[in-house]
Amino acid sequence: MNPPTILLSAGDTSGEMYAAHLAAALQRRTGAVLFGMGGAQMRQAGVELVADYHRLHVVGITEVLSRLPTVWHTWRTLTREARRRRPQLAVLVDSPGFHFGLARRLQKQGIRNVYFIGPQVWAWRPGRVKWIRERFERVICIFPFEEAFYRRHGVRADYVGHPLVDTVRASRSRAEFLAAHGLTEDPLIALLPGSRSSEVRRHLPRMLAALQRIHERKRCQAVLAAAPNLPKNLFAAVAMAGVPLRVVSGATYDALAAADLAIVSSGTATIEAALLGTPMIIVYRLSPLTALLARRLVRTPYFGMVNLIAGRRLVPEFFQQEFTPEAIAREALRLLDMPAEREEIRRGLAEVREQLGPGGAIERAAEIIVRLLPV
Numbered sequence: 001m002n003p004p005t006i007l008l009s010a011g012d013t014s015g016e017m018y019a020a021h022l023a024a025a026l027q028r029r030t031g032a033v034l035f036g037m038g039g040a041q042m043r044q045a046g047v048e049l050v051a052d053y054h055r056l057h058v059v060g061i062t063e064v065l066s067r068l069p070t071v072w073h074t075w076r077t078l079t080r081e082a083r084r085r086r087p088q089l090a091v092l093v094d095s096p097g098f099h100f101g102l103a104r105r106l107q108k109q110g111i112r113n114v115y116f117i118g119p120q121v122w123a124w125r126p127g128r129v130k131w132i133r134e135r136f137e138r139v140i141c142i143f144p145f146e147e148a149f150y151r152r153h154g155v156r157a158d159y160v161g162h163p164l165v166d167t168v169r170a171s172r173s174r175a176e177f178l179a180a181h182g183l184t185e186d187p188l189i190a191l192l193p194g195s196r197s198s199e200v201r202r203h204l205p206r207m208l209a210a211l212q213r214i215h216e217r218k219r220c221q222a223v224l225a226a227a228p229n230l231p232k233n234l235f236a237a238v239a240m241a242g243v244p245l246r247v248v249s250g251a252t253y254d255a256l257a258a259a260d261l262a263i264v265s266s267g268t269a270t271i272e273a274a275l276l277g278t279p280m281i282i283v284y285r286l287s288p289l290t291a292l293l294a295r296r297l298v299r300t301p302y303f304g305m306v307n308l309i310a311g312r313r314l315v316p317e318f319f320q321q322e323f324t325p326e327a328i329a330r331e332a333l334r335l336l337d338m339p340a341e342r343e344e345i346r347r348g349l350a351e352v353r354e355q356l357g358p359g360g361a362i363e364r365a366a367e368i369i370v371r372l373l374p375v
Contacts, residue, residue, distance in 0.1 A: 002076040003030055003031035003032055003033055003369070004030055004032050004033070004088045004089070004373050004374075005032070005033045005034075005035070005085055005086065005087040006026065006032050006033070006034050006035075006077070006087050006088065006089050006090070006091060006369075007034075007035060007036045007081075007082055007085075007086060007087040007089070007090040007091070007106070008023055008034050008035070008036040008038070008042070008047055008090075008091050008092060008093070009036040009037040009038070009051075009078065009090070009091070009099065009102065009112070010036075010038045010039075010042065010053060010094065010095070011037070011053045011056055011093070011094065011095025011098045011099065011274070012035065012053060012094065012095055012195075012196075013039075013195045013229060013268075014094070014195070014267070014268040015051065015053075015093040015094040015095055015117065016038045016040060016041050016042055016093075016165075018043075018093055018094075018116070018117060018362070019038055019042055019045075019047075019091075019093045019116075019206055020038070020041040020042045020044070021045075021046075021163060021167075021362045022091070022093070022116065022362055022366060022369075023042060023045040023046060023047050024045050024046070024337045025362050025365075025366035026359075026366050026369060026370070027045075027046055027361055029366060029367075029370050030370060030373065031112065033048075033052055034046060034047040034048065035047065035048040035049070035081060035085065035087075036041070036048075036049070036051070036078065036090075037049065037050070037051035037052070037053050037074065037078060037227075038052075038053055039052060039054060041194050048143075049268075050077055050078065050276075051074045051077050051078055051080045053095075053116065055067075055070050055074070056070060056071060056074060056098055056231075057094075057120070060171070062372075063219050066135045068213070069121055071098060071101070071161050074098070075101055075102055075105055077101070077143075078102060078106075079105045079106060079109065079209050082106055082109060082111055082175060083109055086111075087111060088112075088239075088373050089114055089369065089372060089373060090102075090103070090106050090112070090113045090114070090261045091114045091116055092113060092114070092115055092370060093116045093117055094116075094117040094119070096121075096162070096173050097121035097126070099115070100119075100128070100135070101129055102202070103115075103135040103136060104135055105130075107135050111137055111250055112137045113136045113137060113308070114136065114137055114138045114139075114140065114368075114372060115132065115136045115138070115139045115140065115368060116153050116365055116369075117140070118132075118140065118141045118142075118146055118150060118157065119132065120132055122345060123265070124215075127157070128353070129150070129153045129155065130153075132155055132203050133155045135157065136155070137156065137372065138156050138157070138158070138364045138368065139155055139156070139157040139158075140155050140157070140158055140283075140368055140369075141157055141159045141160070142159075142160065142161065142162045142163065142277055142356075142361060143156065143159075143162070143298070143305075143309065143356075144159060144309070144311075144355045144356075144357075145309075146159065147159035150355045153187070155241075158364075158368055159357075159359035160357070160360075160362075160364040160365045160368070161181075161354040161356060161357020161358065161359065161360065161364065162210070162271065162357055162361055163358070163365075164275060164359045164360050165273055165275065165353070165356050165357055165358070165359045165361065166270060166359045166360065166362070168253055168271075168275040168276060168318040170253050170254050170256075170258075170276065171253070172254045172255035172257075172258075173256055174257065174258040174365050175328045176353045177251075177254045177255070177257070177258040178258065178345060181223065181248060182246070183221055183223070183244075183246065184221060186219055186221050186244075187218070187219075187220040187221070187260045187261070187335075187336050188221055188222065188223065188259045188260050188261075188266075189211065189214070189220060189222040189223075189259060189260070189261050189262070189263065189332065190222070190224075190225060190256055190257075190258075190259035190261070190262040190263070191204075191207050191222055191223070191224040191225070191245075191262075191263050192224075192225050192262060192263070192264045192265055192267035192269045192273075193207055193224070193265055193270075194227070194267070194269075195227040195229070195265075195267070196230075197230060197231070197234060198348060199233045199265055200230060200235070201234070202285045202286075203283060203284075203285060203323075204234075204235070204237060204263055205237060206240065206262055206283075206285075206308060206323060206324065206325050207328070208237060208241045208281060209252075209284075209325035210240060210263070210325040210328035210329045210332065211241060211243050211245065211325075211329075212242060212325075213245055213325055213326065213329035214329045214332050214333055214336075215243040215244075217329075218333060218336060218337075220244075220336070221243075221244040221245070221246075222244065222245045222246075223245070223246045223247075223248055223255045223258075224245060224246070224247045224248070224351055225248055225249075225251065225252040225255040225256070225257070226247055226248065226249045227249075227252075228250050235247050245260060252269070253272065253276060254271065254311040255274075255319055256272060256273050256276045256277065256278045259274045259278055260279070260280075260336065260342070261279050261280070261332060261336060261342070262279070262280040262281070263280070263281045263283060263328060263332065264281070264282055264283070265282075265283060265284060265290045265321075266282050266283065266284040266303055266304055266305070266317070269286075270282055270304055270305055270306045271305060271306070273306075274306050274349045274353060275353055275356070277346045277349050277350065277353075277372070278349075279315065279335060279342040279345040280306070280315050280345075281315065281316045281317070281318065281328060281331055281332060281335075282303075282304035282306065282307075282315060282317040282318070283317070283323045283328065284303065284318075284319050284320070284323065285319075285320055285323050286320065302317060303317060303319050304317040306349070306352055309350065309352050309355055310348055310352050314345060314348040314349070314352070315333075315345060315348075316331045318331075326351075356361045
């Protein structure tokens with residue numbers, strides 16, 4: 001019997017990481033032939049790439065408009081390859097802005113779609129759940145409250161836990177990390193401005209300005225955890241910050257684990273910080289028009305995933321106009337001066353970790369997908 005052919009598509013950095021692990025798990029079970037969209041991690045995992053997600057790597061409603069020609073070209077490329085190869089399944093990972101349109105095109109070819117990491121339609125634009133019900137045979141969820149939401153709306157869904165539970169580990173102790181980067185025992189702040197160039201451009205100047213204000217009032221140091229896929233010139237402003245600051249790449253978990261406090265761009269990094277038990281301040285900025293639309297569409301009391309999972313404002317969050325250097329510096333100084341409150345946050349983060357599952361999420365997701373393959 002020939003091994004199955006599966007289209008596997010990821011549209012951003014975190015999605016690609018999950019897809020690469022999923023690819024390996026599917027190949028171990030079935031010897032599957034995998035093709036689709038991704039990056040270097042998926043290629044190393046044995047996926048034949050016919051499209052590169054980096055060309056689509058944007059966030060925001062209005063920001064996507066400038067990439068529409070690229071989006072349409074990529075849809076055509078993937079659907080053309082699907083028509084030629086006739087995969088038994090298409091597994092689409094996160095990135096609903098791209099994958100909703102791809103799923104519709106694949107469905108017209110008679111290809112069955114599975115969604116791994118269900119879109120957060122419970123948070124904003126809940127009407128999209130109808131599209132998911134119509135276009136996807138199964139949704140595989142990584143957050144504990146999502147399964148009930150989807151099933152309530154007639155979508156076949158399964159909660160498997162969060163894949164990061166298995167992978168987020170520090171490789172060095174705090175002392176080893178400080179020594180390796182020439183840092184002292186002074187309080188350490190970790191900056192995580194985002195994994196996309198657009199995020200870094202919006203967030204880093206405000207983070208650096210906040211850091212300057214913090215340093216004026218308190219002896220401290222900082223480390224900036226740069227996403228390894230980003231060009232180094234994005235971080236040129238660091239040299240002008242005038243505060244003790246190191247830029248590290250490929251050591252995000254070590255930086256977070258060593259930090260007394262992190263200032264983190266909303267997204268996957270907040271889950272990573274939670275799993276490492278690092279008190280954090282969550283920040284995010286969008287373009288003004290996208291932010292205006294988002295405020296009208298968002299249906300949740302918080303935008304930070306850590307707070308959504310906790311069901312309360314466990315960590316401070318600053319969105320759009322609230323994200324100012326003054327506000328961040330004020331909150332950071334307060335937390336640095338209150339170890340008891342940081343310890344309370346750590347206890348809350350431990351509760352969040354418990355809700356993310358016991359580990360083995362990728363293996364459970366692979367088992368679900370394998371059962372959907374034709375016998």
